[in-house]
Amino acid sequence: MASLDEQFQQACDARDLPGVVLLASDTTGKFKYEKAFGMKSPGEKIDINATFILASCxxxxxxxxxxxxxxxxxxxxxxxxxxxxxxxxxxxxxxxxxxxxxxxxxxxxxxxxxxxxxxxxxxxxxxxxxxxxxxxx
Structure with a gap:
């Protein structure tokens, strides 16, 4: 089975997902996991500081x-x-x-x-x- 990183990368490569930013922190608020996958726009990769319109999310x-x-x-x-x-x-x-x-x-x-x-x-x-x-x- 592919790792979490590989699964998100594959989903973005296949355009099942346009882009994803994942952050996870411990109980003190310190980030333990920070990854970005996919494209913000053509030719521009998403970084961990990307913002998204969440609407009903x-x-x-x-x-x-x-x-x-x-x-x-x-x-x-x-x-x-x-x-x-x-x-x-x-x-x-x-x-x-x-x-x-x-x-x-x-x-x-x-x-x-x-x-x-x-x-x-x-x-x-x-x-x-x-x-x-x-x-x-």
Whole structure:
């Protein structure tokens, strides 16, 4: 079986992966493994300082961190998260726009958003590009 380095190099050579930067540290934060594979752009190799747009990949890291807080008893899954995320306190729901003034109209949310809602994507928070009202707002 090929080593981890060989597997990543082969995947990049075959263009199964465009590029990868791997870093692993010990509990003190000292890096024990640093490798970069693939190309940043044609003719330019990726180095360990390369940056990537992670987008939804951060959901995994956020979930792990949140569950560690649950394990430590710092928050429970069904707690109202507005105590931590104060911008969610007294949140309102965009219901439309006033036809005369073109101002947005809102209604108060009936339920509080919990950590469980956020982690399971059931909070009711919308994505701007996927909701015509939010796009307009």
């Amino acid at each position: 951060t959901k995994l890291m956020t979930t792990i961190a949140a569950m560690q807080c649950v394990e430590r008893g710092q928050i429970q899954l069904d707690d109202d998260v507005s105590t931590v995320l104060t911008e969610l306190k007294d949140i309102q729901i965009l219901t439309g726009f006033n036809e005369e003034t073109n101002e947005p109209t809102f209604t108060p949310a009936k339920n509080k958003i919990t950590l469980r809602h956020l982690l399971t994507h059931t909070s009711g928070l919308g994505y701007t590009g996927m909701n015509p009202l939010l796009t307009r707002h």
